[in-house]
Amino acid sequence: DTGVSQDPRHKITKRGQNVTFRCDPIxxxxxxxxxxxxxxxxxxxxxxxxxxxxxxxxRLLSDRFSAERPKGxxxxxxxxxxxxxxxxxxxxASSFEGHFYGYTFGSGTRLxxx
Amino acid sequence: DAKTTQPPxxxxxxxxxxxxPCNHSTISGNEYVYWYRQIHSQGxxxxxxxxxxxxxxxxxxxIITEDRKSSTLILPHATLRDTAVYYCIASSTxxxxxxxxGTSLTVIP
Numbered sequence: 723d724t725g726v727s728q729d730p731r732h733k734i735t736k737r738g739q740n741v742t743f744r745c746d747p748i749x750x751x752x753x754x755x756x757x758x759x760x761x762x763x764x765x766x767x768x769x770x771x772x773x774x775x776x777x778x779x780x781r782l783l784s785d786r787f788s789a790e791r792p793k794g795x796x797x798x799x800x801x802x803x804x805x806x807x808x809x810x811x812x813x814x815a816s817s818f819e820g821h822f823y824g825y826t827f828g829s830g831t832r833l834x835x836x
Numbered sequence: 837d838a839k840t841t842q843p844p845x846x847x848x849x850x851x852x853x854x855x856x857p858c859n860h861s862t863i864s865g866n867e868y869v870y871w872y873r874q875i876h877s878q879g880x881x882x883x884x885x886x887x888x889x890x891x892x893x894x895x896x897x898x899i900i901t902e903d904r905k906s907s908t909l910i911l912p913h914a915t916l917r918d919t920a921v922y923y924c925i926a927s928s929t930x931x932x933x934x935x936x937x938g939t940s941l942t943v944i945p
Binding site: 726753755762763764765766767777778780813815817824825826827828829830 | 870877921923938
């Protein structure tokens with residue numbers, strides 16, 4: 723197992739376009755998280771899944787954002803009608819249920835909206 | 837979850853112990869203290885966590901005061917590769933973390 727994989731690593735898109743990111747968690751992990759990080763700030767929580775169920779969503783996740791985790795394996799995060807303010811690093815993490823193992827993060831997808 | 841306060845930056849000489857403080861004066865009894873670090877252009881990396889007792893693993897030690905209002909992460913022999921931003925987080929559920937801006941640690945040769 724190579725850890726949490728995110729694809730693509732970098733994405734440049736024009737304002738108004740839709741983009742989709744993929745995250746493949748560690749296979750045994752049943753929880754999957756999405757965070758967003760802008761320059762100089764720590765990661766901010768967006769949403770998390772336990773298996774295929776989306777259990778929590780931040781108010782940061784506007785209606786232009788949608789996340790799915792079909793079959794409880796990989797997840798996708800889609801941003802519709804991108805805006806310049808969406809430019810950020812989008813981080814995915816996975817964990818076992820419960821406190822005791824911490825998260826394992828991927829290396830992120832850097833989105834630039836021009 | 838309780839808010840944590842960390843100094844924005846610290847320096848440490850290579851080979852010396854790095855002691856990173858964190859204040860969490862409003863922490864509640866069921867909140868754990870987690871530490872993560874983030875090296876430039878990478879995702880955050882889990883370091884250690886604890887509830888009441890001091891903890892040690894291969895990366896670091898976590899010292900939590902008896903009243904649980906503050907903690908210290910100790911890197912016993914800092915190397916240049918430990919240069920990173922270190923985040924202290926208090927969480928009762930582990931479902932979502934508030935990272936804040938962390939402490940930028942620079943290890944100096």
